[in-house]
Amino acid sequence: MRARTLTTTFALAAVLATAACGESGSSGNGGGGSSGGQASGDACAPIADDQLVVMEDDKELQAVDNIIPALETAYAEANPTAMDALNTVSAVLTTDDLVGLNAAVDVERKSVTDAAAAYVDDNDLGSGVTGSGAVTVGAASFTESQILANVYAGALNNAGFTATVQTVGQREAYLPALQAGQFQVFPEYVGTVAEYLDGNPDEAVVSGDLDASVETLRGLGTPAGLTFGEPAEAEDSNAFAITVALQEQLGGITTMSELAEACSDGSLVLGATPECPTRPFCQIGLEDVYGFRFASLGDYDLGAATNQALIQGQISMAQVLSTDPILAQ
Structure with missing residues (x-):
């Protein structure tokens, strides 16, 4: 999946609180989290922005779901x-x-x-x-x-x-x-x-x-x-997004590999479903395949809660669905 830039608003996030599709996590109130290690810097600390970008899964961590x-x-x-x-x-x-x-x-x-x-x-x-x-x-x-x-x-x-x-x-x-x-x-x-x-x-x-x-x-x-039949290019899979403000601070990176390297100081805050720490496509894979180190992990329902936390600067990177309506340009 290629990187895609998108624009959204707090009003849109509110709409999506009732409209977002896909399976959600078990808690939904956000804010909870588990530490992924001590941060030694702030290169990837959260930055609020109403523009988001999905990072390219260049090592194909996510299984296809076309x-x-x-x-x-x-x-x-x-x-x-x-x-x-x-x-x-x-x-x-x-x-x-x-x-x-x-x-x-x-x-x-x-x-x-x-x-x-x-x-x-x-x-x-x-x-x-x-x-x-x-x-x-x-x-x-x-x-x-x-x-x-x-x-x-x-x-x-x-x-x-x-x-x-x-x-x-x-x-x-x-x-x-x-x-x-x-x-x-x-x-x-x-x-x-x-x-x-x-x-x-x-x-x-x-x-x-x-x-x-x-x-x-x-x-x-x-x-x-x-x-x-034949598969479409379209797929609805797990993906990970950051704000454009953070992307620009990190030199315009577009891939997950580049993000992991830029955030090697352990300052990145991940927002994802409560199941993320035990899932191979989520925290386990992000650490083992890409080498991410996280300052903390916040628990959110997949969809509006995670999206809004990213927009508001509560987290650095959000687990998203690749066809979430919030990604409409």
């Missing part, structure tokens, strides 16, 4: 052009696009259907593909999934299918329903669905390598009766 169409295999085999239509979405959908779509719904208060329809029309999705017949696209019960399902449905409709969207719930409910053919299409996430299908929490089957992870996913999908 958007990918999932189809019930019997339907995919009987209707091959349905996958062709869905792959037109993957061909253009970027992380910045997904940030903008989430912001259109959660911040600008557009309807899911209107935001999705505008994106389908703007990108002429599904054009040049010919298909027919009824098809149901499933959606989970959060904004981003519902947007993606409606984008998929729009592309299918443009290709000649008659597509409808059905909200199904969480993965434990919708994946068995997809496998059973209760609906035929679902917008999935490469890493998350691969780990779910693998079912072994003690050993990761995906990594920061997208091609290898998609190959693994397709191998897991075959016995499960699922067929996966």
